Amino acid sequence: MIQAVLVGLLAWAQSSSNPLGWWLIREPLMAGFWVGLIYGKPVEGLIIGAAINVAFLGWNSTGGANPSDLYSAGLLGTAVAIQSNMSTEQAVVVAVSIGVIGNYAWILFMSINSMLPSMQDKYAEKGDVRGIMLIQAIPSQVVVILVRGIPAFLAAFYGPTVIDGLLAAVPAWGIAGFNTVGKVLPAVGVAMLLKYMARKDLLVFFGLGFAVSAYMGMNNLLFGAFIGAAMGYIYISLQPKEAVVNAREEDEI
Amino acid sequence: MAEKVETVETGVSLTPKDIEMATLRWWLMSHLSYNYQRMQAGGFASMIGPIMKKLYPDKPEEVIAGLKRHMMFFNTEPRWGAVIHGITIALEEQKAKGEDISEETIIDLKSSLMGPLAGIGDTISGALYKPVLLGICLGWASTGSFLGPLVFAIGMLGYDYTITRLSIRKGYQLGTTAVTTILEGGLFKKLTTFFSIMGLFVLGIMVCKFITVDVALQTVVAGKKIVFKELFDQIVPKALPLALTIVSWRAIMKGYRVINVLLCLFAFALIGGALGIIK
Numbered sequence: 325m326i327q328a329v330l331v332g333l334l335a336w337a338q339s340s341s342n343p344l345g346w347w348l349i350r351e352p353l354m355a356g357f358w359v360g361l362i363y364g365k366p367v368e369g370l371i372i373g374a375a376i377n378v379a380f381l382g383w384n385s386t387g388g389a390n391p392s393d394l395y396s397a398g399l400l401g402t403a404v405a406i407q408s409n410m411s412t413e414q415a416v417v418v419a420v421s422i423g424v425i426g427n428y429a430w431i432l433f434m435s436i437n438s439m440l441p442s443m444q445d446k447y448a449e450k451g452d453v454r455g456i457m458l459i460q461a462i463p464s465q466v467v468v469i470l471v472r473g474i475p476a477f478l479a480a481f482y483g484p485t486v487i488d489g490l491l492a493a494v495p496a497w498g499i500a501g502f503n504t505v506g507k508v509l510p511a512v513g514v515a516m517l518l519k520y521m522a523r524k525d526l527l528v529f530f531g532l533g534f535a536v537s538a539y540m541g542m543n544n545l546l547f548g549a550f551i552g553a554a555m556g557y558i559y560i561s562l563q564p565k566e567a568v569v570n571a572r573e574e575d576e577i
Numbered sequence: 578m579a580e581k582v583e584t585v586e587t588g589v590s591l592t593p594k595d596i597e598m599a600t601l602r603w604w605l606m607s608h609l610s611y612n613y614q615r616m617q618a619g620g621f622a623s624m625i626g627p628i629m630k631k632l633y634p635d636k637p638e639e640v641i642a643g644l645k646r647h648m649m650f651f652n653t654e655p656r657w658g659a660v661i662h663g664i665t666i667a668l669e670e671q672k673a674k675g676e677d678i679s680e681e682t683i684i685d686l687k688s689s690l691m692g693p694l695a696g697i698g699d700t701i702s703g704a705l706y707k708p709v710l711l712g713i714c715l716g717w718a719s720t721g722s723f724l725g726p727l728v729f730a731i732g733m734l735g736y737d738y739t740i741t742r743l744s745i746r747k748g749y750q751l752g753t754t755a756v757t758t759i760l761e762g763g764l765f766k767k768l769t770t771f772f773s774i775m776g777l778f779v780l781g782i783m784v785c786k787f788i789t790v791d792v793a794l795q796t797v798v799a800g801k802k803i804v805f806k807e808l809f810d811q812i813v814p815k816a817l818p819l820a821l822t823i824v825s826w827r828a829i830m831k832g833y834r835v836i837n838v839l840l841c842l843f844a845f846a847l848i849g850g851a852l853g854i855i856k
Contacts, residue, residue, distance in 0.1 A: 366723075381711065445645075520703070529778045530778070
């Protein structure tokens with residue numbers, strides 16, 4: 325019960341829409357760690373959160389095309405998975421599914437908040453800066469508690485029972501399929517990221533990274549980042565000035 | 578314009594501390610009331626409100642006019658886009674000092690710059706810097722290392738505040754010329770090319786590291802067991818993760834909704850896994 329309350333509070337802080345929430349709790353990697361800490365298994369939480377996070381690599385905060393909600397997927401996915409002793413693959417599937425429902429929390433947040441500017445207008449008419457700032461800071465937090473905090477508490481408290489029941493009803497071949505889904509879904513994350521990053525003239529570097537890793541088994545990403553940075557530096561150093569300028573205009577594939 | 582500033586000596590000057598406080602207000606409050614009606618308008622007004630009060634100590638009607646024009650629709654990337662905030666503060670300060678700057682100039686400037694700067698900022702922050710840092714940190718985290726969350730938190734918070742602060746300061750110092758410098762200086766293009774190369778290379782490795790699905794199919798032909806995975810591995814190891822990534826990417830590029838791509842992969846994996854073709 326206390327743990328579920330803490331998960332609810334974490335969900336509130338996570339969605340409070342400021343840099344501390346974004347970078348300390350929002351990303352499933354971070355949320356997984358905190359949830360793990362709440363349930364006394366920080367390492368497990370971290371590993372589950374990281375696995376969920378891969379499926380959300382291409383998630384973008386500008387809204388729109390996100391198929392699943394990053395906030396609730398990481399936080400509640402880990403909370404449910406850790407209580408039900410799921411494998412990381414199963415956790416990914418559960419998390420992405422939770423996130424599909426969680427998308428509505430974001431829409432609700434933005435919609436209910438749409439009443440606020442009109443209230444701020446009234447304070448602007450009076451030249452009351454303090455009033456504008458209070459409306460900016462306070463009422464939306466109540467909205468977050470309603471659309472994020474309370475649902476998170478309920479999911480953390482009742483979720484595992486529901487999910488356990490569901491899993492118990494699934495036959496062995498279904499579980500095998502379920503586990504495979506968890507291994508495949510990260511492809512969506514990578515593909516979405518590829519959509520943002522890919523430039524026709526630079527796509528060869530994606531192939532290079534894949535080839536080095538696939539054939540040599542090299543999968544140290546920090547090492548990869550160093551090599552990538554070196555190649556990037558060499559590339560822009562060798563690039564004639566006009567070519568660099570033109571590259572942006574024709575890069576859309 | 579420059580000579581006019583010299584001749585008009587009335588009005589309050591802003592101090593570096595005013596700019597720092599405005600930065601802090603924006604950094605913490607920009608999205609608190611984020612909404613469909615006016616996006617970050619309330620955040621912008623909260624950022625500039627105290628500055629308006631300082632600029633017009635005995636002219637409440639000017640404060641009111643200022644708050645009203647900054648309660649208009651506003652939306653940009655909060656870090657790089659903060660150049661606009663710096664420029665706006667500089668313009669408001671000059672206006673308060675008697676410079677001939679109309680309300681329309683300020684409003685037009687904000688609405689014409691928020692789009693381009695959002696494009697730049699979203700590309701650098703969302704599509705380049707964060708994914709690379711996140712990828713590396715996920716590598717650590719997936720082995721249970723606390724270095725993952727620690728480095729990510731420091732790396733993102735540090736980036737977020739530093740860029741916001743620099744953008745506002747640069748915008749304030751350079752005024753309207755700031756944006757031209759950023760948009761046409763070539764720095765942005767070099768930066769995106771550099772990050773794209775680094776990001777794409779790391780992304781190629783991520784395909785192998787994070788997409789762990791493999792071919793499970795095996796069959797017996799003429800008493801000889803054929804394991805398909807071994808066949809594939811001799812030609813292109815990790816071919817299945819690569820194929821799934823490329824197909825999903827092309828589908829998204831062709832305009833298929835991501836949720837549908839997700840559902841297709843879901844069905845493919847569920848059936849393939851249940852039948853024992855992939856694992």
